[in-house]
Amino acid sequence: QVQLVESGGGVVQPGGSLRLSCAASGFTFSSYGMHWVRQAPGKGLEWVAFIRYDGSNKYYADSVKGRFTISRDNSKNTLYLQMNSLRAEDTAVYYCAKEKSSGWYESAFDIWGQGTMVTVSS
């Protein structure tokens, strides 16, 4: 079945780095745009980053621009989020999410991973 499994979360000090991974299965990963969405404890959903199916376009929320980098390896069916210069306010559950429609145009997010917790604390 279609599945996304995140990994790589943990506790990191302010200013530190972390790389999240999202392993995809059950669908043609290379045909779909992918996103990272986060949710701070007790808060709402915040979109973080997007990468087009072929990696040709990447977009970021202002809150992470210049610090986070989204990437993908279509040969490994894996999505990544490199997070540098981490701050306390980056503490959240990070979800990867798949777009519902394949191809160029953006669409809603139909499959979500279970999330991985990132805690930024000294």
Next chain:
Amino acid sequence: DIQMTQSPSSLSASVGDRVTITCRASQGISNYLAWYQQKPGKVPKLLIYAASTLQSGVPSRFSGSGSGTDFTLTISSLQPEDVATYYCQKYNSAPYSFGQGTKLEIK
């Protein structure tokens, strides 16, 4: 950037009630609007996309409407399992912002 504003922020209703949640975009987004349901401790679930198209497997008591800047999510007859936080989201272009959420409880 386009802002997404939901109302109300919280809502309490009785089983069987008709419930409506509103989402307003600060600029027109055509019908590039999705609704998600997040039950406590669970992953968000897509309910509606393209403003009014029901995602496969979602009960027909859920419906969406609107276009441009004003959108609504309606539950025609509230069930106990509908207790959740509901989010709208624009996806016409980046940033793909979410509304702040509407927490729905049973009275």
